Structure formats: structure tokens, C-alpha cells
Amino acid sequence: MSAVFTQVDVRALAPRPRPIEESVTVGKDILELLTGSMYVDPLVIYREYIQNAADSIDEAREAGLMFNEEAGVVISFNHAERTIILRDNGASISAADFVHRLVNIGASQKRGKKLRGFRGVGRLSGLGHCQELIFRGRVEGEAKVSEVRWDGRALKEKMRDPNYSGDLATLVKDIVTQTRVPGDGYPERFFEVEMRKIIRSRNDILLNEEAVRNYISQVAPVPFSKEFSFAKAIEARLTNHGVRPPINITLNDGRGPIYHRVQDRIPFSDTVTDTIRGVDFIELRDSDDEICAVGWIADHSYSGSIPKRLGVGGVRLRVGDIQVGDEAILAPLFAEPRFAGWAVGDIHVLSSKILPNGRRDDFDATAAYIHLQGELSFHTKAITHRIRERSGQRNQLRSVQQHFGAVDVWLNAVAARSMPKIVLKVIQELSRSRLECVTKEAAKFAPGSEELLATNARVAQVAKMIEGLPAHGKGKGSNVLLNTDLEHPISMVLKTILSSTKTPDAGIELSLQVLKALETH
Numbered sequence: 001m002s003a004v005f006t007q008v009d010v011r012a013l014a015p016r017p018r019p020i021e022e023s024v025t026v027g028k029d030i031l032e033l034l035t036g037s038m039y040v041d042p043l044v045i046y047r048e049y050i051q052n053a054a055d056s057i058d059e060a061r062e063a064g065l066m067f068n069e070e071a072g073v074v075i076s077f078n079h080a081e082r083t084i085i086l087r088d089n090g091a092s093i094s095a096a097d098f099v100h101r102l103v104n105i106g107a108s109q110k111r112g113k114k115l116r117g118f119r120g121v122g123r124l125s126g127l128g129h130c131q132e133l134i135f136r137g138r139v140e141g142e143a144k145v146s147e148v149r150w151d152g153r154a155l156k157e158k159m160r161d162p163n164y165s166g167d168l169a170t171l172v173k174d175i176v177t178q179t180r181v182p183g184d185g186y187p188e189r190f191f192e193v194e195m196r197k198i199i200r201s202r203n204d205i206l207l208n209e210e211a212v213r214n215y216i217s218q219v220a221p222v223p224f225s226k227e228f229s230f231a232k233a234i235e236a237r238l239t240n241h242g243v244r245p246p247i248n249i250t251l252n253d254g255r256g257p258i259y260h261r262v263q264d265r266i267p268f269s270d271t272v273t274d275t276i277r278g279v280d281f282i283e284l285r286d287s288d289d290e291i292c293a294v295g296w297i298a299d300h301s302y303s304g305s306i307p308k309r310l311g312v313g314g315v316r317l318r319v320g321d322i323q324v325g326d327e328a329i330l331a332p333l334f335a336e337p338r339f340a341g342w343a344v345g346d347i348h349v350l351s352s353k354i355l356p357n358g359r360r361d362d363f364d365a366t367a368a369y370i371h372l373q374g375e376l377s378f379h380t381k382a383i384t385h386r387i388r389e390r391s392g393q394r395n396q397l398r399s400v401q402q403h404f405g406a407v408d409v410w411l412n413a414v415a416a417r418s419m420p421k422i423v424l425k426v427i428q429e430l431s432r433s434r435l436e437c438v439t440k441e442a443a444k445f446a447p448g449s450e451e452l453l454a455t456n457a458r459v460a461q462v463a464k465m466i467e468g469l470p471a472h473g474k475g476k477g478s479n480v481l482l483n484t485d486l487e488h489p490i491s492m493v494l495k496t497i498l499s500s501t502k503t504p505d506a507g508i509e510l511s512l513q514v515l516k517a518l519e520t521h
Contacts, residue, residue: 026168031105031124031155040359042129042201043215046075047360048122049086049193050220051322054247056090056191061245063091065140065189072248072257077207084130084206087192092137098146099178102135105168121358123193127152129206130195136181137191144180151175209253214311217261221246221321225259230279234296237281241294243321243348261312262344266300274301276344284375286351292372293354295347297379302390305341315345315383317363324349324356324363333373333380343383347376393451396441400455403434403441407462413508414469423511424469431466435459 050073057071067089076085093101105121127133133150154175158164166174198206205211216222223246224231239245249258266274278299286292297315306313314327331340353368363369410427438459445452497511 029159030168031159031171042206043212044360045125045129045195045206046086046212046216047219047322048125050216050247050249051320052123053086053088053090053191054221054244054320054322056088056092057247058244059091060089060189065091068187070248072250074250074252075212076252077209079207081196082198082207083194083196084198085192085194087187087190089187089190092139092189092191093146094139095142095144095146095180098135098137099148102148103172103176105172124150126193126195127155129199129201131197131199132195134194134196135192136186136194138183138186138189140189143183145183145186147179147181149177149179151177209251213251213253213255213258214261216249216258218311218316219323220249220258222249222258222260225263227264228260228262229264230276230296230298234279237296238294238321238348241291241348241350243294243350246321262298263312266306266310266312266344268303268307272303274303276300279345282347282379284347284372286353286368287371290351292351292368293347293349293375295345297343297345297383300344301394302342302387303394305338306344308341312344313341315340315343315347315379317347317349319349319354319356321348322360324360326361329362330376330380333377335381335384339380339384339387342387393445396444397451399441400438400451403438404458404462407431407434407466410508411462411465411469423508426511427508428466428469431462435463435466 053073060067061071069089071089073086073088076087078084102123105124123135124133127150131152133152135148136145138145155171158166158171158174164171203211221244224234246260250256251258262276264276266276268274276298279296280299281296282294283291284293284295295315308327315330316327317324317329328337328340331337334340349363349372351368351372353366354372355364355366356362357364410431414424414427438455442452442455442459445455497507497514
């Protein structure tokens, strides 16, 4: 008799899950994470506040509000007071909403509105770097200015106090105050962030105008310099794809507006400069064949890794024309990661499915982002191929220059001293041999390239100089020395000397010594 087994679904016997009944407490430590630990680089606070200002300016543009001056941000430094103020002329916040919007944490109203900031935490990024963080603003028609103050010193005291048991909401109420101040001296419509008593960081970088200017030129939605030859073409292409207009950002250092990091010239050093000769526009599509990103990559000589101090290198990723990550964000997509620093360009991500992570140092790891990386890898391969191709061209050019250099030294030596006929003949033949080497190397240059045209012109010039050598030397030499037979043993010795010594000039000098020794015998 066979056994009968009954299968029981244990899951059906388990109790059904139900919502928790306990109250949830968000502790005070979360505020420390948001203000001190979330962002590693202190300069990130400029990106966060400029990002919010750019969104406010876009809101003003869409609402048809007028700008008394260029739409943008003014950043003022007061070194004596260790204070920084960032003021924009965007839509601002009305008095009715001011406190509510500036004390809520992680409750942004921007999500889903195609604005740059949408998590509602970036505005607190400055609190960990100053003793007092102040927000001020008003909209047109309001007589007074609304003000909210976050006390950074009180925050640190309560964070260190083991007896303080308040949760996040209680902590915010304990360290934040509000007021309305007279509007005299303030613009009719504005919003500003003031950071008082900036805490010293490495190299006091937050109050370093040069460092701030360089950083903003990389990460912020600033315009290209009018002196950048490809500015109009890039701006037109981005506008066609819906990338919003840039904003004007100035510092109170008297140096005028900040422009995009890229210029025509890339100064590697005081003696080496590369030039951007063109830009390649690209469009990237998602798995539904919709455009998910657009951008441009500069064409230049790829002379080497661009010095990081310039803040120019790398193909950068941007969302809302705000940079995400840094110059090395695409390095993992290169066969040799070092090549990421050789290229220059921007890729603007347009897809709403590809979102920056909370720190904006990369993107959320979604299927859409992984697909974008796959599309970008085709372009990183093309960049790698171009780098190696340009390196080969530089090697060819160096070879050509070396051959020309040898010929120049020989011909200058002929002009500077009296030569026996056989030495002149040997120099003539060696010069022709060098020109043959030049011609072989030049054949590898691209047809019509500047290198090829310059080389051909130089070959013609040198060939004419070689043919113009005197028919015989002015030295008194013997019959042996006047022998013009290049297969003569003495000629062969001289050719060997000339082609084997470290420099052509040394070879000529040694040849003359050999000839002089032969004369005395």
C-alpha cells in the first residue's frame, strides 16, 4: 500500500502582515548627516545654492516676470566678517510660504516638475560650514523681507549633548527663528542665502575667490565665453533639445561674470598649448529609441592628460546644465581610465528616468542609466582610438623634425667653414637621404593636413639648398680629398662617421679631423 502525501501551503497559515502601530521617531542625528557628512567637498554648497537659484530664475522666466538686470546670481565675500551671501533675482518665495518651505526637510515641492533640485535637503548644505545660516527674500508687492535663521552653534551644542532627547522636529524648532525685516535697501524681488562666520576648512577654500570661480565654471549653468569659437553652435544645439538658457553668475572680486570652463586654448604649461579645432555633436537614445542625452566632444590634439588644476578636462555629465560627478565620471568606460582626462566635452542628460543620486556625484543605478553608459562606451572607444591616432601622428612629426634638424645643422656647417669637396658631397648625399626619410614619414599624414603641407614646403626649400651647395670645396686638400666617388673607401668612412656620431655637427668635426690626419700622412 503506497503512502499518500498531502502538501500544505505553510504561507497560507501565516498571519497576514499589518501596518505597524508604533510611532516613528526621526532622530536629531539625521540633521548632522545632511549638513556635515553628505557632501565631502565644501565647495558643493555653491552648487546646491546656485542650483536652487537657477530653478527660481526659470520659474520667473516661465511666469513672465521682468528682470531689472541679467537673470543670475551675485556672490559677495566679506573676508573681515567671514561671511558669504548668494543673492538671485528669481521668482523668490512669498511671505506666506517662506517659513514652511525653508524649515521642511526632504519635502521639496519640485519633484516631477523638471526642476534641478527635488529632494529638499540641499539648502541645508551650508549649515555645517558656518555658525549661522540665514535665508531672506520677498516677492514683488511685499513691503517687508522674510527671514529665517538657522543657528549652527546651537545645532552643534545639542548634537554633542547626550541629555538632549528631542527628535528632528523638536531640534529644528529649537535652533530656527523667523522674523520680518524692513525692505529698505533690498531689491523688490530677490532671494538670498547668507552664511555667517564661515568655519575654516582646507586652505580656507570657501572664501577663496579663485577656487570658487574655477569650481563654478565647471559645475554651474553659466554661458560660454564669447571668445570661445564654438559657443554659438553648441548653445543653439542645446536650445533645440530643450536645455534651458544659462544664468549670469558674478563674484564681488571685480573680474566680471564667470564663464563655462572651456576656451579655445588649453594651456598645458607655459610652453605647451593645445587648441580646440572643432566639436563633434552627439545624440544618445534610450531602449525605446527616444533621445535621452545630447552633447558635444571637442576635437583637439590630445597631447596628454589635461592638468586637473585647469578644471577643463573630462567629458562631463550634466542634468539641467548642472554637473553631476566630476571629470572622471566616465573613466570606468575607457579601456584605459587615464584617457578620461585627455578628452573635453559635456553630455546633457535629458531623460526623466535617469536621476542624480542624493550627493550628485553619480546617478541612481537604474536600467536607464546602465543603458546610457552602454551608449557612451561607443564614444569612449572612439576617443581612445583618436588619442592613439594623434599620438602616432605626433611621433611621425617628431621624426620629420629630427630629420630636418640634422639637415639644417649640416647645411649650416657648410656655410660656416671651408669644406673639402668630398665632405660637401657626403653632406649632400646624407641630406638627400634624410629628405627621403621625411618623405616616407610625411606619406602617413592625412591628405591636405597642415602637417603634410608644411612638410612638403620644407622639403622643397631644403632640396633647393642642397642643390645650391658649392661644386667644390675651398680647402687645399689632396687628390684623395677631392675624390667625388661616393663608393671610394674614404667616402664610405666619412659617411659612417657622419651618420653614427651623436650630432651631425660632431660628425662633421670628426670627419675634418680624419681628413686632416690623412693629409699629414
